[in-house]
Amino acid sequence: MTQVTRQQIDLYNQVGTTHIANAFPSDKVRELTELLDDIIERLRAGTFPNHAQQHPVFRDTEFEDHDGYVRLVNVMHRVPEIQQLVLSTGVAALVAEVIGARSLRVWLDATFSKVGQAPETATPWHNDECTFSFQGEHLPSLWIALTDVDEDNxxxxxxAGSHRDTHRYYSTFSPQGLPIPDNFRPWSELLARVNAPDADIRVWTAKAGDVLIIHPKTIHGSLPRRSASDGRRLAFTIRWVGDDVVWRPTPITMLAPFDKHPAMVRGEPPPENLFPVVWP
Ligand SMILES: O=C(O)CCC(=O)C(=O)O
Structure with a gap:
């Protein structure tokens, strides 16, 4: 079983991201890849239709598929084996140790599959928490490499350091055209920061089975695929909810069904009947 080191925790606190090698066993890498590929195939074939009735908690599956870039969001609640598989590897304990949480729940997942060399295989700069109705330090993302990811993949x-921002940004994914709420800054400022000549940009190469734990405020994206090989770049990410998280939507939150659920109380943690504890 992989252990977290003091250096990995310090790196998370210093730069807002940490890398843990071999956290996900190779048989689980293979099983998760098969499950995700099956969903992608069924979405392409039209045999994984969106539910006619809205789920009371989660948004339905989103599928973006173009130029060798696949982005798949919210499949865990449709295919429960995925969550079981991820939890069976013990990675939740690693997340809890790095962020200092006593308990964890899960609430969102995303898959990124990339082939070819199109510029569109780059994931644009963003941070995750801008669009969230949840707020807190304990909202990290666990990014699992399912293929080797070198500099060209x-x-x-x-x-680095953007996790310490005390403000948020008005994301291009949020409803547009509304007044900028207090404590939000324009997206153009986020882009100017990452494009500044002295920006401290870190590049996170990984082997299949390695994970990154990313603070919810860390500004991140990905380089495009530049590899001439036939290979592929596949990663699966899960967002967690730890101890200090409260529900506090803003007018520009990207809403999910749970944001309209009567059990949600502003300023309080999400209720356990909607978001059960999955660890310990
Ligand atoms: O894997 C990628 O290319 C992007 C991952 C990402 O941006 C995310 O999980 O928020």
Whole structure:
């Protein structure tokens, strides 16, 4: 069983991201890849239809598929084996130790599959928490490499230290055209920061089975695929909810069904009947 080191925790606190090698066993890498590929195939064939009725908690599956870039969001609640598989590897304990949480729940997942060399295989700069109705330090993302990811195979890139920002940004994914709420700054400022000549950009190469733990405020994206090989870049990410998280939507939150659920209380943690504890 992989152990977290003091250096890995310090790196998370210093730069907003940490890398843990071999956290996900190779048989689980293979099983998760098969499950995700099956979903992608069924979405392409039209045999994984969206539910006619809205789920009371989660948004339905989103599928973006173009130029060798696949982005798949919210499949865990449709295919429960995925969550079981991830939890069976013990990675939740690693997340809890790095962020200092006593318990964890899960609430969102995303898959990124990339082939070819199109510029579109780059994931644009963003941070995750801008669009969230949840707020807190304990909202990290666990990014699991399911293929080797070298410098030419679309590695994650982060702006070191951005996890310490006390403000948020008005994301291009949020509803547009509304007044900028207090404590939000324009997206153009986020882009100017990452493009500044002295920006402290870190490049996170990984082997299949390695994971990154990313603070919810860390500004990140990925390089494009530049590899001439036939290979592929596949990663699966899960967002967690730890101890200090409260529900506090803003007018520009990207809403999910749970944001309209009567059990949600502003300023309080999400209720356990909607978001059960999955660890310990
Ligand atoms: O793997 C990628 O290319 C992007 C991952 C990402 O941006 C995310 O999980 O928020």
């Amino acid at each position: 679309s590695p994650l890139i982060t702006l």
